[in-house]
Amino acid sequence: MKLLLNIKKENDDLGKQVNNLANILSLTTFLKHTIAALLLISSISIQAQDLPYSNGKKYILGEVTVSGNTSFSEQTIITYSGLSKGKEMSIPGEDIGNAIKKLWNSKLFNDIEIYITKIEGNVAHLEIRLSDLPQLNELKINGVKKGKHEGIIKDTKLNKGVKVTENLITTTKNFLNKKYKKEGYLNSKVHINTIEVKDSTPTARVNMVLNIDKGEKVKIKDIVFSGNEILSDKYLRRSMKGTKKINRIRILKRSKFIDSAYQADLGHIVETYKENGYRDARILSDSIVYNDNKTISLHIAVHEGTQYTFGDITFIGNTVYSNEYLSRMLRINKGDTYNGVLLQKRIEDKSKPDAFDITNEYQNHGYLFSSISPVEVSAANNVIDMEIRIAEGKPAYFNDVSVVGNDKTNDHVIYREIRTRPGQLYSKANVVRTVRELGQLGFFDAQEISPNFNNPNPNEGTIDMEYSVKETGSSQIELQGGYGGGGFIGTLGLSFNNFSIKDIFKKDAYKPIPMGDGQKLALRLQASRFYQTYSFSFSEPWLGGKRPVQFSTSLSHTKQFLYNYQTGNADKDKSFNITGITFGLAKRLQVPDDYFVLSQAISFQRYDLNNYNTGLFTFGNGYANNLSYTIGLGRNNTSVDPIYPTAGSNFNVTAKLSIPYSLFDGVDYKALREERNGLTNTDARSAVIDQQFYKWLEFYKVKFKGEWYTQIAKDLVLKPTTEFGFLGAYNNDRGVIPFERYFLGGDGLGTYSLDGREAIALRGYPNQSLSDNDGGTIYNKFSLELRYPITLKASAKIYALGFLEGGASYNNFRDYNPFDIKRSAGLGIRIFMPAFGLLGIDFGYGFDPLETLGETTSHGWETHFIIGQQF
Incomplete structure (x- = not known):
């Protein structure tokens, strides 16, 4: 038996070497190229005997056998190698090399040996010896x-x-x-x-x-610069956003060394120099020095160069906009310190899709195919003359606009929100706005909405637009049970946020409910031994289907039973019932811009008291009617994701007004009040007077809320909020009603809502502890929240937060002092799951004592659970 080839593979790269070897074998004698292969590849050994066929003689292939430790059948290996019986081939030659290459490329074998077992005339018999990879x-x-x-x-x-x-x-x-x-x-x-x-x-x-x-994470003891004379070490260290040296005082920034952050920060150092006019600055070298205390020091050598200023800046190729207009947009003048980073941002700020820059100015007016390039034409005497070279191209028009990925939501619900239409002049602003509007619907994963540009044709000036969306669960279920207030409390809530009321009689539409028309339907039931609440609401965002006019209606009923302190049970003979209905319209405005929404609503509540004497109201028997009109103006331009906005603002101012009945009902309320002051609550006459005062409620209520979102780092968002509310009376002799009041403190949630009250959250204090028992008529609140996302996936959006809050409630303007507030701070987390809405927990520390509880020092820690509350 003569060994023809013995190849043992040590790594995957040797497949190429085997191929090269086979080519060598086919060109010259076997012995010569065996030596050459050995010199090239130490891991491949080829041996040849001094045989008469060493010059590449033609043979007919006879029997081929397989041996070795393998689980594959002999026929499978032979067939795969290509060494079929009866084949004419040169030995040695490329056929042997190709066979080895095929077997080796299968990545199934550990080593391959090919032997000539016998030669009979011009017939050669071979043996393939190999073993499987483990x-x-x-x-x-x-x-x-x-x-x-x-x-x-x-x-x-x-x-x-x-x-x-x-x-x-x-x-x-x-x-x-x-x-x-x-x-x-x-x-x-x-x-x-x-x-x-x-x-x-x-x-x-x-x-x-x-x-x-893994060992321990290595911390940075020091960051040392050399070669810097203009910018100090402290200034340069400040430009390094993700690489910080140990500082016991600093909390938010880490001092652990992360290589990817360090490499990015080396670029930030160069950018910092460029922002200060040193365009030739560069990093000469950087090194890591390991210290004895398991820390490291970073040594960075820089070359600063000299400072440059801007010289003449000229525009070339512009016909759409004048030089003067573009200069005003660029906002850089001759003699200004050279700032290459700022120059690029003024031309095209890639960090903000809606930035005020020259590129967006062109693209917002159809010039999708335009290109703008700043070119330095002179740098004599450290003064840089620039040419802004503009190729405007043809205006682009949308050819085809489509949406993919919506399996449940009907096309018309999406297309009515799209700001880009076929045949319309291209506008980047409209593309960005469309992405926002689709994200604000709440039916799609806002992080996955993607505008795709297809078939761009600069010669024809056309572009196809495809919006790719990924649907998420838009319906929510609330199913809770618990023990509180002396009894079991059960809650069932269903919220369908992409409902289709027109399909409610179509059997095939129940999958499990009719969906796809963007309507909202909500049902909620809650009951215990002491109260029962039922509510229903429905809204249609595009009434009539042609304009963004939202119609909404709601119906609710609440029954509260008086608590018997002696028995601990509910007294079913003493109750307070509230029945209400509301109709509303909200219209998107065009002026000042189309982020504004004007909303109006008419509501009616009927309050029935049956032996319900608690001190909460001035009468225990009777009724009160609340017919009111609410008007609100809001503007919401927050960024794409409504759960985790990163930019924009949202503000609302509302006024809720009743009819000023005292102007025309002919009742002398001053005399009635004086008479009432002389009576006790048990006098029969007092109930008659109370009923006269509150038969039809008379009031006006004004509320403002504003919040802003600023992305201060990549994902870190700062959210300041301010709120103010005031409840007043047209007629001071009637006084401020005991309904519609503000209750400040806690998580802002209540198991039920009586008399139109509003629960205002202020974490770090118990629920409703910062208002009187009857509620306040004035409140203000200030909040500063810092948010950071843990994950923003469609299945669950999770973010952590830290907050500072302050606020107070007052009974009249004489006591009002916006600086006399209860303060708190704390941490929390929010989890949004499409099926269950927003869940969260906050740990708040109240810095001020609660006099009503007899406290003289800080109130301390409170834990708040958030359910279904997003703001």
Whole structure:
């Protein structure tokens, strides 16, 4: 038996070497190129005997046999190798090399040997000897938490049955080392051991042990600069956003070394120089020095260069806009310190899709195919003359506009929100606004909405627009049960936010409910031994289907039973009932802009008291009617995601007014009040007077709320909020009604709502503890919230927050002092799941004492649970 080829594979790159070897063998003698191959590849050994066929003689291939430790059938290996019986081939030659290459590229075998077993005339018999690569049987991971194992297996693809090669082991080590170093574990070590499984199974298998020693995250002791004379070390360190040295006072910024953040910060240093006119600045070198106390120091050498100023700035190629207009947009003058970063932002600010820059000015007026390039034409005497070269191109028009990804939402619901129409002149602002409007619907994952530009044709001036959406669950269910107030409380709430009322009689539409028309339908029932509430609401956002006019209606009923302090039970003979109905219209305005919405509503509530004497009202028997008109003006231009806005503002001012009955009912309320003051609550006459005062409620109510969102870092959002409310009376002799009042403090939620009251959240204090028992007529509140997202996936949006709040409630303007407030601070988390709405928990610390509770020091910690509240 003569060994023709013996190839043992050590890594996957040798497949190319085998191929090259085969080519060599086909060109010259076997012996010469065996030596050449040995010089090139130490891991491939080829031996040849001094045989008469060493010059590449033609042979007919006879029998081919297979030997070795393999689970594959002989016929499968022979067929795959291409060495078929009866084939004419040169030995040696490229056929042998190709066979080896095919077998090796299958990544199934550990080594391959080809022998000539016998030669009979011009017939050569071959033997292929090989062994299978071992499969991974079991993987054991040491050094990390069990919860991380699944992620490691997924990232490294170390699944059971995978072929284990030296290359797999090496790449796994390199991947994990790189991964942990990016996370700040500079001293991480990864070791991999394999153990052969010895059993009766013919397949070669190994168990693998993956030992991971991440070590501790390395902190930065110091950041040292050299070569900087103009900008100080402190100034440069401040420009490094993600790389900070140890500072015991700093809380929000980490001092752990993260390589990816460090590399980005090296770029930020250069940008800082450019912003100050040093356009030639660069990093000469950077190094890491390991200290004895397991910290590191960063040494960065910079070249500052000289400072430049702007010289002449000329525009070339512009015909749509004049030089003067573009200069006003650029807002950079001759003699200003050179700032390359600012120049680029004024031309095209890629961080803000709706930025006020020259590129957007062109694109908002149809010039999609325009290009704007700043070019330095002179830098003599450190003065840079610039040419802004503009290629305007043809105006672009939308050819086809489509939407993909909506399986439940009907097309007309989406298309009525789209600001880009076929045949319309292209506008980037309209594309950005469309993405926002689709995100604000709440039917789609706001993070996944993507405007795709298809078939751009600069010559024809056309573009196809495709909006890709991903639907999320828009309906919510509230099912709660608990024990409180001396009894069981059960709640059932259903909210369908993409309802289709026109399909309620179509059997096929129930999947599980009729959906797709963008309407909202909500039902809620809550009951205990002491109260029952029922409510129904419906809204249509596009009344008539042609204009954004929202119609809404709601119907509610509440029954409250008086608590018997002696028995601890509800007295069903003493009750307070409220029945209400509301109709509203909200219209999107065009002036001052179409972010404004004017809303109007008419509502009626009937309050019935039956022996309900609690001190909450001035009468215990009788009724009161509340017919009111509400008008509101709001403007909401917050960014795409309504759950986690990152920019924009939202403000609302509303006025709720009743009819001023005292102007024409002919009642002398001054005399009635004087008479009432002389009576006790048990006098029969007092009930008659009370009924006269509150038969028809007379009041006006004004409320303002404004909130702003500012993205102060990549995902970190600052949200300041201010609120103010006032409840007044037309006639001071009638006084301010005991209904419609403000109750400040706590989580802002209540199990039920009596008499039109409003619960205003102020965390860090108990619910409604910052108002009198009967509520306040004036309140103000100030809040500062810092938010950071943990995940914004469609299945669950989660973000953490920190807050500072202050507010107070007052009974009249004589006591009003906007600076005399109760203050608090704390932390919280919010979780939004489409099926259940917003859930959350807050831990608030009240800095001020509650005099009503007899406190003389800070109130301390309060825990608040948030359910279904987004603001």
